[in-house]
Amino acid sequence: MMKYQASMPGMMAGQGYSPAQAQTPAAGHASPPGGASALSFDVTEADFRHTVIEKSMEVPVLLDCWAPWCGPCRNLGPVLERLVQAYEGRFVLAKLNTDEAPQISAALQIRSIPHVVLIVGGRPVDQFNGALPEGQIRQFLDKHLGPQVSEVDLLREQAAQAPDEDTAFALLQQALHLEPQNPELLADVAERLLATGDLEQAMQALEAVPADQRGERHAAIAKRLALASHKPDGDAEELTARIAANAKDFDARFALAKLHAHAGHFQAAFDQLLEVVMRDKAEWREKARVQLVEWFQACPDAEVVSRGRRYLGMYLN
Numbered sequence: 001m002m003k004y005q006a007s008m009p010g011m012m013a014g015q016g017y018s019p020a021q022a023q024t025p026a027a028g029h030a031s032p033p034g035g036a037s038a039l040s041f042d043v044t045e046a047d048f049r050h051t052v053i054e055k056s057m058e059v060p061v062l063l064d065c066w067a068p069w070c071g072p073c074r075n076l077g078p079v080l081e082r083l084v085q086a087y088e089g090r091f092v093l094a095k096l097n098t099d100e101a102p103q104i105s106a107a108l109q110i111r112s113i114p115h116v117v118l119i120v121g122g123r124p125v126d127q128f129n130g131a132l133p134e135g136q137i138r139q140f141l142d143k144h145l146g147p148q149v150s151e152v153d154l155l156r157e158q159a160a161q162a163p164d165e166d167t168a169f170a171l172l173q174q175a176l177h178l179e180p181q182n183p184e185l186l187a188d189v190a191e192r193l194l195a196t197g198d199l200e201q202a203m204q205a206l207e208a209v210p211a212d213q214r215g216e217r218h219a220a221i222a223k224r225l226a227l228a229s230h231k232p233d234g235d236a237e238e239l240t241a242r243i244a245a246n247a248k249d250f251d252a253r254f255a256l257a258k259l260h261a262h263a264g265h266f267q268a269a270f271d272q273l274l275e276v277v278m279r280d281k282a283e284w285r286e287k288a289r290v291q292l293v294e295w296f297q298a299c300p301d302a303e304v305v306s307r308g309r310r311y312l313g314m315y316l317n
Helices: 048-057 071-086 102-107 134-145 151-160 165-178 183-195 199-207 216-229 236-245 250-262 266-279 283-298 302-316
Strands: 040-043 061-066 092-097 115-120 123-129
Touching (some): 040 048, 040 071, 048 061, 048 092, 048 115, 061 071, 071 092, 071 134, 123 134, 151 183, 165 183, 183 216, 199 216, 216 250, 216 283, 250 266, 266 283, 266 302, 283 302
Parallel strands (some): 040 092
Antiparallel strands (some): 061 115, 115 123
């Protein structure tokens, strides 16, 4: 199995088109050095059908309608250029100089600029006017394209669906090269290492999470790691026999619950302590309740936790 390797100290080892006769765009709408890029390009009335309508059959096209004399257009242009790069091909940016495209402007019923239209499948699906802040434009785009997914998040999703552990670890390692201190990514690594019994490396992954980014998930994995690192005393078969002989042998139930929790069998551990809560009305009940609440925070299975909480509430009432 591929091991988690160190990526930081202390851890384990359609094309664009730019018409030749077009005038130089105003500041804020200039094409990237070397001409139009695949993600951002200028369009004219002559090539509009090909570069916008037909292109939108393949990928959403954000049409930026601007003019050289328009101040807000100069402010909006760089924002759209940043976004089309940031979204990495999930849409393309087509820039139309409305002074040179009166027929298209009339067809789009443009009353003011900047005017931005999102075209999908050959049809306009939404639009906005004015130089909106970047955050609002992202909301506009995400409404139609879905939330932006980073490369690291994509690798994490692929790892979660990987057919085997070696593939999963390889994908997570790729992600670590991109963001070596991503707390959710390091938690993914720690959980997989914990599941395979590599407790030392799981701890190293957890410790690599910056202290100010350690949330509830980090705390839950740390608790499971602590449980897995210290095997309690007792023999499961012997304890089970004691409980069969005396259902109120609470010492045996607690000892067996700890063995189950150590092995990661949280539902079995919860069942033993819930029996204590149901059968005792004094000191043992409170002791079991406190232990259950602590283990609820460590258990990775939401359904098991939900069931445990539900029965605990029933037995306490």
